[in-house]
Amino acid sequence: MPKYVIVGASAAGIGAVEAIREVDPVGTITVISDEHCPQYSRPMISDLVSGKANFDKMMCREYQFWQKNDVQALTGRTAVNLNLAEKWVALDKGDHINFEKLLIATGGNPFVPKIEGSEKQGVYTFTTVSDAESLAARIETARTAVVIGGGLIGVSVTEALVKRGLKVTMVELKENILSLILDQTASEIVENVILNAGVTIATGQTVQRIIGKPEDDNVVGSAILTSGETVPCDLVIIAIGVIPRMELVSGTDVKTNRGIIVDKFMRTNVPDVYASGDVAEAYDFVLGENRLLPLWPLAQQEGKVAGYNMSGKKAEYPGGTAMSALKYFSIPIISIGITNPRENGMYEILVKHEPERTLYKKIVLKDNVIVGLTLVNNIERAGVMFHLMKNGVKVKKLKQELLSEDFCLATLPRSLRRKLYPGEYR
Amino acid sequence: MKRIIAKEEYCMGCGLCEVYCTVQHSKSKDIIKAYNKENPKPTSRVKLEVHKPVSFAIQCRHCEDAPCVTACLSGAMQKDPQTGLVTHNADKCIGCWTCIMVCPYGAIKRDPSGKIISKCDLCSELEVPACVANCPNGALICKEVKP
Numbered sequence: 001m002p003k004y005v006i007v008g009a010s011a012a013g014i015g016a017v018e019a020i021r022e023v024d025p026v027g028t029i030t031v032i033s034d035e036h037c038p039q040y041s042r043p044m045i046s047d048l049v050s051g052k053a054n055f056d057k058m059m060c061r062e063y064q065f066w067q068k069n070d071v072q073a074l075t076g077r078t079a080v081n082l083n084l085a086e087k088w089v090a091l092d093k094g095d096h097i098n099f100e101k102l103l104i105a106t107g108g109n110p111f112v113p114k115i116e117g118s119e120k121q122g123v124y125t126f127t128t129v130s131d132a133e134s135l136a137a138r139i140e141t142a143r144t145a146v147v148i149g150g151g152l153i154g155v156s157v158t159e160a161l162v163k164r165g166l167k168v169t170m171v172e173l174k175e176n177i178l179s180l181i182l183d184q185t186a187s188e189i190v191e192n193v194i195l196n197a198g199v200t201i202a203t204g205q206t207v208q209r210i211i212g213k214p215e216d217d218n219v220v221g222s223a224i225l226t227s228g229e230t231v232p233c234d235l236v237i238i239a240i241g242v243i244p245r246m247e248l249v250s251g252t253d254v255k256t257n258r259g260i261i262v263d264k265f266m267r268t269n270v271p272d273v274y275a276s277g278d279v280a281e282a283y284d285f286v287l288g289e290n291r292l293l294p295l296w297p298l299a300q301q302e303g304k305v306a307g308y309n310m311s312g313k314k315a316e317y318p319g320g321t322a323m324s325a326l327k328y329f330s331i332p333i334i335s336i337g338i339t340n341p342r343e344n345g346m347y348e349i350l351v352k353h354e355p356e357r358t359l360y361k362k363i364v365l366k367d368n369v370i371v372g373l374t375l376v377n378n379i380e381r382a383g384v385m386f387h388l389m390k391n392g393v394k395v396k397k398l399k400q401e402l403l404s405e406d407f408c409l410a411t412l413p414r415s416l417r418r419k420l421y422p423g424e425y426r
Numbered sequence: 427m428k429r430i431i432a433k434e435e436y437c438m439g440c441g442l443c444e445v446y447c448t449v450q451h452s453k454s455k456d457i458i459k460a461y462n463k464e465n466p467k468p469t470s471r472v473k474l475e476v477h478k479p480v481s482f483a484i485q486c487r488h489c490e491d492a493p494c495v496t497a498c499l500s501g502a503m504q505k506d507p508q509t510g511l512v513t514h515n516a517d518k519c520i521g522c523w524t525c526i527m528v529c530p531y532g533a534i535k536r537d538p539s540g541k542i543i544s545k546c547d548l549c550s551e552l553e554v555p556a557c558v559a560n561c562p563n564g565a566l567i568c569k570e571v572k573p
Contacts, residue, residue, distance in 0.1 A: 015496070043499045047520060057518065060501030297497035297524055304496065325523035330540060334527045380536070383529035401477075409484055409532055410475035414434075421530070423487070424431065 002030040002072065004310055005089055005097055007079045007248065008105030009033035010042055011296050012277030012303030014061060016103050019307025019315075021069050027311065029071045030097055032089070034078040035128060039065055043156075043296050045132035049139070050160035058129070079106075082248050084270055089248075101272050101310040104249065104260060105303060108242025108278040108294055113148075115238075117210030122220030123236045126157050135237065139164050142234035146170075146223040148207050150177030154239040155194070155328055161237075162197050169200040169231050171207055171223075181324050181335045185353060186360055186374050193329040202227075210236055242294050244279040257281055259292045264316045266306035274310060276302035285319030285390065286337040286371050293320055318390070325379075331358065334382040337389065338364050338372035347371070352403045361403060368396040381407050388412075391420060427510035428548050429571045430558060432482040436565035439481035443557035443566060444470035447485075450549060450556035467538050471546040472557045483557060483566055485546035486533045488512045494525035494534065502542075511550065516542050 004020055006013045009031050020029060041060040047053035059065075066073035074091070081090035088096045110125035112118065122142075124135045135157075143166060147158045150172030161168050170177065176187035177194075191201055205226045213221035222232045244259040254268050255261045260275040262268055262282055268275050276282070277299035281290040298320040308315035326333040341347040341364050350363040357377070363385070364372030370389040375382050385402065388395060393416065395402060401411045409417065418425045445457070452460035452468035460468050472485040492512045494503045502518035503525055505511075519542040526534045526543065537544040549555040558566040 041500050043522070044520065053520070057500075060499070296499055297528065301496050323527060325527045327522055332523055332536065334523065336527065379523060379526055380534075381532040382527050383534070384532040386527060387530035406477070408473070408475040408477065410434075410477040410480045410482060414480070 002097060003027035003100045004029045004103070005099035005101070006031045006103040006105060007089065008103075008107055008277065008279075009035065009039055009073065009075070010105065010107055010277065011299035012105035012107075012280075012306070013103070014039055014065075015300040015303025016105065016276065016307035016310070017066075017069050017071055019304040019313075020311045023308060023311035023313045026070075029069070030074065030099075031066065031071050032074045032077055032079045032091065032097075034076065035130070036076040037129060038063070038073070038075065040129055041296075042127075042129075045126065045129055046156035046160040048129065048132045049136050049157065050163040052163075055129070079248055082252055082254075084252055084254070084273065087272070099272075102274065103266075103303070103306050103310065104254075104268075104273065104275040104279060105277045105299075105306075106245040106248060106279045107299075109245050110238060111240045111243050112238055113206070113240065115207055115210060117212070117220075118236075118238070120210055120212055120220045121218055122234060123210060123238065126153055126237055126239045127242060135235070138235060139166065142166060144168070144231075144233045145235040145237060146207065146231055146233045147237045147239055149239040149241065150174070150201070150203070151180060151239070151241060152178070152324065152326075153241065154237075155190070155326075157237050157239050158194065158199055159197075159328055161235075162199060166235075167198065167200075169202060169223075169233070170194070171202045171205055171225060173204070173206050175203050177201065177203065178326075179340075181322060181339060182333070183340045183362065183374060186333060186335070186339070186362070186376055189331065189358060189360060189376055190326070190328055190333070193331055197329055200231075202229075202231075207236065242278055244292065246279060257290075261290065264319075265309045265314075266302055266317060267309065274306040276306045283317060283319040284321050286321040293322060295320070295323065297323070323386075325382075332377060332379045334373070334375045334379045336373040336382070336386055337370075338366075339374050341372065350399055350403055359405075363402055365395065365399075368394045370395060370402075378405055381409075384409055384412075387420060393420070427488065427571060428555070429488070429569050430485060430546075430548070430555060431567050431569060432484065433565045433567060434480060434482035436563045437482045438563055438565070439474060439476055439478075440562065441474050442560055442562060443472050443483045444474055446556040446560040447472045447546075450552070469535070469538050469544055471535075471544055473533065473535065483561075484531055484533050485557065486512060486529075486548075487531055488546075488548065493528040493530065497524045497528045499524055509550075511548060512545075514543065514545055514547070519543060 278294035360376035
């Protein structure tokens with residue numbers, strides 16, 4: 001009987017396998033994935049479309065990763081049912097796999113709003129490598145595209161399509177693109193580079209209807225926006241976001257909210273059942289609560305924590321927060337934590353903006369502790385600031401220095417460095 | 427494995443660590459050619475951190491539980507279980523800057539190409555890393571520690 005069963009072979013599944021193998025070199029591991037290929041970097045699917053990467057480059061671990069870790073990888077298989085009392089997972093062909101410890105790392109499904117005409121040929125979601133391959137196969141014959149969604153996925157796919165020579169219209173419901181991770185100033189900086197690349201951005205709108213081509217109604221011909229405007233297009237890409245894939249636990253005792261509820265050890269409320277990654281609501285140390293944060297680095301870390309605990313090494317998830325490093329159209333941006341605070345007197349905001357050099361730095365403080373960070377262009381010391389943030393360091397005396405372009409490790413007083421980096425002063 | 431430690435009380439901020447690191451990571455390994463001729467321009471992987479009067483050099487610490495490895499989107503950053511080194515595979519790097527975001531030392535930088543990152547490799551081919559060997563005032567020392 002497999003000791004460990006992991007449903008999902010992406011970031012969290014990979015992290016869990018690596019952690020388990022550190023602790024338990026022999027316990028049997030079975031990984032179930034409904035994708036047909038070996039492991040790959042999901043954030044890189046846009047690079048597959050742009051032509052920057054082929055599938056080999058997208059593999060985020062060595063080719064023989066599963067074999068080398070002595071993992072039975074069931075790819076192209078779907079876990080369809082879960083019996084918690086008897087501790088087994090049922091697969092799509094009617095077979096069962098028993099487990100001692102189970103990790104649910106099923107990730108997210110693309111959110112697809114109800115749009116009339118969305119069944120037409122040329123409408124794509126953008127979450128898996130197979131989505132990316134289907135889209136890439138259509139690019140040669142397409143000239144124009146409408147991307148629905150101006151978030152991380154929407155902007156990534158837009159950039160990829162632009163690099164392949166398509167004319168793109170990006171449609172975003174909010175007033176600014178990337179509004180979940182950037183404030184208005186930073187968002188406008190990105191908007192400008194996207195506009196300069198020839199993209200049309202339609203904000204405050206969505207697509208209400210997709211119309212077929214005059215010669216073939218089954219093929220996408222144009223999209224009608226909520227404003228009534230008709231945008232002719234060969235492709236429509238739905239890139240709004242992901243919602244946790246919780247089919248496997250629905251109807252079971254596993255407690256869910258918007259995602260599967262987990263504690264700091266990535267345990268669900270059911271003994272021996274863990275959850276990690278986009279499907280789980282893990283701890284956000286900035287907000288002080290659990291929530292969905294579908295981000296690759298966090299998924300991998302959560303998976304690692306689950307893997308350690310499953311194999312008997314106690315590990316606590318320190319918590320993550322919203323954090324994104326962006327490189328859209330070559331402008332480096334790092335955004336962490338609360339970037340758009342409510343103006344209720346609780347937050348202090350430090351800002352430096354030099355539009356002529358496209359430099360922007362915004363630091364959000366609460367009780368003199370950094371709770372949010374936006375850096376455009378000058379990003380190299382972001383990690384030092386993030387370290388201050390994670391450790392809840394009071395930065396009252398450092399406010400001016402934080403905004404300085406010369407901010408670096410040496411800026412921190414020696415006493416603080418000794419505390420934060422004890423290994424350096426042994 | 428080796429570990430570099432900075433002695434800030436001896437650092438004069440001269441920047442020779444950066445110069446010798448740049449040369450060591452150039453194609454020609456010749457200071458004049460490295461600075462004047464090579465294209466792409468070689469870059470230093472050590473950073474001289476200056477906040478007068480304090481200065482010291484910082485480079486990748488090859489952390490035991492390295493945040494950059496866990497955060498890396500493409501798998502370019504890996505922890506070598508044998509040597510303990512955090513290795514960076516430039517062919518796999520996509521320059522997403524996620525490692526820069528999570529490095530508590532700020533020891534990772536964007537390569538001048540703007541396409542990948544660049545960080546200390548502890549000069550694995552040398553007995554003593556170039557920055558340590560060429561520090562004129564003993565402000566960088568290299569110790570052998572257990573991986």
